[in-house]
Amino acid sequence: MTSTLSALLYLGLYLSQTISTQKQILSKPIIWAKPDFMIPKGMRVLIFCQGTPEAVEYQLYFEGHLSAQQSPKQLGRRNIVMFHIPAMTPLTAGQYKCIYRSKELWSNPSDPLDLVVTEMYDTPTLSVHPGPEVTSGKNVTFYCQLGTATNKFFLLKEGRSGRPQHRYGNTQVEFPMGPVTTAHRGTYRCFGSYNNHAWSFPSEPVKLLVTEDAGDTSLAPTEHTSFSDLWDLDLLTTEAEFQQDLGLWDHTAQNLLRIGLAFLVLVALMCLLAEDWLWRKRAQEKANGASSQERRRRFRTRRRLDK
Missing domain, CATH: 2.60.40.10 (Immunoglobulins)
Known part of the structure; x- marks a missing residue:
């Protein structure tokens, strides 16, 4: 019984680690800019980043370096933060990514957003x-x-x-x-x-x-x-894809949980069968040992009587 409890405890720890691993898989955020990815020199631009409803902090990276961080004003399904660039210049043009934090876990980076500054040279x-x-x-x-x-x-x-x-x-x-x-x-x-x-x-x-x-x-x-309308259409499409990814992730997590529970039941049954087999084997060995001792005792008694 002790070995069975140990096996069940081990499997319980394994299942909890599996569930914990599921929780560590955070969907990457989505990132977009308005009014466009092409910004005339000196014009302001807004960068938006959206994570899961549980996101509590966002970080914006520019060319691989931390540029800004912000917390959402309110939690909910549309968990979005906005980063503001007052005036677009060649120093602010480049590749942007964002990440978010949920509890103590950080997500993977978003897809890259390439911002372009225009009106820098002659007109072609x-x-x-x-x-x-x-x-x-x-x-x-x-x-x-x-x-x-x-x-x-x-x-x-x-x-x-x-x-x-x-x-x-x-x-x-x-x-x-x-x-x-x-x-x-x-x-x-x-x-x-x-x-x-x-x-x-x-x-x-x-x-x-x-x-x-x-x-x-x-x-x-x-x-x-227009390019501006295009970004609105892309935003709606991306948000739908984002919600779909979350749904797929939840479905996968539930399947993993079911598989883990089924595995736990199967291994517990195997442990019980193994325990029963070991108990029967020990009982048989004990009975065989007692029978052997009894035969030796009778043999020694018979020899003394013969003498």
Whole structure:
């Protein structure tokens, strides 16, 4: 019975450690900026960080170094803090991450947020060839040119959530595109830069119109979406994904708990069976020993009688 209790105690400690390990898994926070990830020089920017409802402290890191820390004003489902940059400069442009604390545990860092300062150099010019209006299936090329030599150019489509295209060059680069579909419709701008976080003034917008060919059935949005609206849409999507991650984590934790309890019951049963087997084995050995002693005693008695 003592060994069974020891086994149960050991398994209880193992299960508690498993549950404790589950609690140490904190979902990483989400991070975003407003009004945009591209901020004109001198304009203020707000950085938001959202953790779990139990988060009690946040830290903001800039290029790997602690930049600011803050506690949420109120706990709850929308546990969000805001960090304020009064004026965007090349010194505040770069990569940001945030983490949060729940009780004594710290989360993993958020995905990186790259903030870009714009309006740092001359204004480039953007053109498209063979023209701003083409039929689907054709190829087009955007040309971005800057009077002052630089080393990298970026091409962005307004309302597009993907990362901007980039090409290396001194004063002019080409952005080939195609075969185009109606999904390529939209307004494009280009920037020049000397690094990934300091860009020129934006070029004048160039609107690409792709007319449908007879065999083209692709669909594309026709409404213009600003970068600011895009961030709102991204925020709603990211919050939904964040809540979904929390739900998946809770489901996983419950499954681990059920598996741990089933394992505890199984091993406890095995311990009881082993205990019973050992008890029977010892009883049998004790009975065999007593029988052997009795036979020896009878043998010695018989020999004395024979003499």
